[in-house]
Amino acid sequence: MQQEPWDVIIVGGGSAGLSAALMLVRARRRVLVLDGGAPRNGVAAHMHGVLGRDGWSPLELLERGREEVARYGGVVRTAEVAGAEAIADDANGAPGFAVTLESGERLTARRLLVATGLRDELPDLPGLVEHWGTGAVVCPYCDGWEVRDLRIGVLATGPRSLHQVQLLRQWSPSVTFFTNEAELADDDVAGLLARGISVEPRAWASVTADEAGRLSGIRLADDSTTDLDAIFLGPRPVPNDALLTGLGATTAPAFGDGDWVGVDPTGRTSVPGLWAAGNVVNPGASVPIAAGAGNFAGAAINADLIEEEIRVSLAG
Ligand SMILES: Cc1cc2nc3c(=O)[nH]c(=O)nc-3n(C[C@H](O)[C@H](O)[C@H](O)COP(=O)(O)OP(=O)(O)OC[C@H]3O[C@@H](n4cnc5c(N)ncnc54)[C@H](O)[C@@H]3O)c2cc1C
Structure with a gap:
């Protein structure tokens, strides 16, 4: 033919x-x-x-x-x-x-x-790329249900992150917004706190993993860590x-x-x-x-x- x-x-x-x-x-x-x-x-x-x-x-x-x-x-x-x-x-x-x-x-x-x-261009955060698509994801509608009621972290990567973090409150009462020292408007902070979303302003350093290699949280620049079950971000x-x-x-x-x-x-x-x-x-x-x-x-x-x-x- x-x-x-x-x-x-x-x-x-x-x-x-x-x-x-x-x-x-x-x-x-x-x-x-x-x-x-x-x-x-x-x-x-x-x-x-x-x-x-x-x-x-x-x-x-x-x-x-x-x-x-x-x-x-x-x-x-x-x-x-x-x-x-x-x-x-x-x-x-x-x-x-x-x-x-x-x-x-x-x-x-x-x-x-x-x-x-x-x-998807990921932010420069050591350890993130290893978990991309498994522990670190983009879309609440695609992956939110699987981590309902668990500890969710959201990375502030741009203006749409505020919407993403408010959205994720729909899936869990335990949501933390990691701003990496970005300035937030007072009204936005008030809106987050009013819905029980924690705001972590310190600089982030790396994504941590457990012994099995699964995402376990975020390490901050001062070496403190926050345990998490999932990270959402907007690449x-x-x-x-x-x-x-x-x-x-x-x-x-x-x-x-x-x-x-x-x-x-x-x-x-x-x-x-x-x-x-x-x-x-x-x-x-x-x-x-x-x-x-x-x-x-x-x-x-x-x-x-x-x-x-x-x-x-x-x-x-
Ligand atoms: C982590 C993650 C999870 C997701 N989960 C979901 C989900 O649960 N549900 C959902 O509905 N959506 C989900 N999505 C969104 C989903 O990935 C997209 O909706 C979908 O892939 C878009 O399809 P597409 O055909 O436009 O592009 P793609 O699926 O990306 O396909 C593009 C294809 O083009 C090929 N290509 C590119 N350049 C060339 C070239 N020069 N020559 C030849 N081939 C080329 C690539 O190899 C690829 O195979 C998720 C996205 C991510 C990042």
Whole structure:
């Protein structure tokens, strides 16, 4: 079967990319998914808040997704994409793209969907990275239930931390806000204390672990320690959007943190033929939201291909 150009190349095989692929292969499109194999929540053993799959391993979900895409003839390859260029077909005015793998291999497609997720930039706190995704987590809705009524610490990493710490009071009466000497407004401190949230202003030094290697608390700069069962924090979300910006997709300040590629509700970017879905354009996308965005993008890309096919057929 002739495959090049593919109808659609999807870079990133997480919830967003695989959901788009499933829609497209079921619409009988020839789809290639190129995936680096490092989904954002791959560090977590279980995922929650995912209807029908609550408590599943995130990796098992994606394995099932790959099987489902392959069942309809989609191809999912483990590969890192290093670059992309637009190769519009001047004869019929149709967009097109070539992607280059790290191996140097070049692959072409009529449409490109980028679903490469984001990187969580953690604060510089020794010991934290070792517990990321297990004892140290980001999302109360994903991991709050598992530590209900236990000792929760929240790191002040930015303006949204105040909301996060107030949110976590919903899950436990034992919540401490570690501000690392950051100044808090009097009203904010009053709001925390009024709900029984402790405020620890001293500088933090490291995250501690017990003999089994599990997170056990925080050591402060004066060498005192606070025992904890979990730490929540807001890492800085950095979109893996180099392919999108390299192709000229328009960005704008968004989500209160840096520039993000803008998309319409279907995931269409400012570049004809180029779509994006999931965490790469929306840091708030949980697994169901990323999957939904991919689902919508898949249908929209198919519709866009049909528009092109009508134009080409009319031209004769
Ligand atoms: C610790 C933690 C726990 C979480 N728990 C939950 C939870 O319980 N429930 C929930 O709903 N959400 C949870 N999330 C959020 C969840 O991780 C995201 O919603 C989800 O991963 C977004 O899917 P995505 O497809 O956009 O990106 P990802 O899942 O990150 O997938 C992106 C894929 O693109 C690939 N990629 C990137 N660049 C390239 C490239 N250049 N070439 C090829 N491939 C590339 C990556 O390897 C990766 O496989 C959690 C997040 C974290 C950090």
